[in-house]
Amino acid sequence: MNLESIISITGKPGLFKVLSQIKNGLIVESILDGKRMPVHATDKVSALSDISIYTQDSDIPLADIYDKIHKKTGGKAAVDHKSKPEELRSYIKDIVEDYDQDRVYNSDLKKLFQWFNLLAEKGLLKPDEKEAKDGDDKKVVKPKAKAPVKKRIAKPQNIKTSSAKGGGQTSMPSKKGG
Template sequence: MNLRGIVAVSGRPGLFKLIGQNKVGYILESLDEQKLKVIANMTNTKLASLEDITVYGLEDEIKLVDIFTKITAKGTTPDLKADTTVLRTYFNEVAPNHDDEKVYASDMKKIIGWYNIIKDLPLFTEDTPDTPGTDAEVKLSEEKTAADKKQKTATGKASSAKASTKTSAPAKKASMTSKKGV
């Protein structure tokens, strides 16, 4: 199953194929019948590659590819408008060790919906290539890694700024008390 280049876009329903990149953002093509081309702005749009998505598990995280494989083996999917208990029962069959508290019904619906979108596409039966992917896919992966590092660095700077504020506050307080005493 080749999910390389297939992304979910924050704020947009459905799935998209990553075609390329320009100065403004990523060029995407919807996987539905309309084949609508969209440019996703790099600064305010989040893309999640289906290849990298995992589901919370009790011991280890479960890859989306593995869930799709089990859904294919099962052959049928429940209606997306079905009751939550029906979805949960089905999901326990296709992802047996998922964490019931962290995986919500909306997540299950989204995964089943994604499966229904891509099950008839030719890439669904292809093997995943060992090559790193297109330039846009490699760039997306690099930017995600850089953003994660930047967030960790910003978190570290914020905690050190709080620490410096804490040390400077008592000094000011001490100088104020000495003025009152004089």
């Protein structure tokens, strides 16, 4: 599951897909309605690939949790994010047995399931190709032919020195009339 190009922007609803970079930010497209907009460097942006859930031992990346939920639901929507917090906690307990109940808040679980359901609805939750294929089918990768290496020869730089205008006059012109 590739979540690297999907981001969340603080203060804006839903998730966004990164389209390109601009001088001082990003161009994103809303997954909810498909509208494009610029995101400036002052906005707080979180990539879904960087988000993880606390467990007793370590952290589990969000992509791994979404893989487990995807397998459990068969690619359909999970529990509604507007459900009671107890339902959300019991559902995540089935997915991640040792998640840290003290550090994972109800609001975190609401976002987790809201984002999952949005991505599932739009068909953006697809398992990675390497996980989808069986171990028997090995893909043979041909190495690409390397382009011949061109040697770069340093060109002599024409160093220009500034010279005084007026034929080599080095003194300041005198003030007249005063």
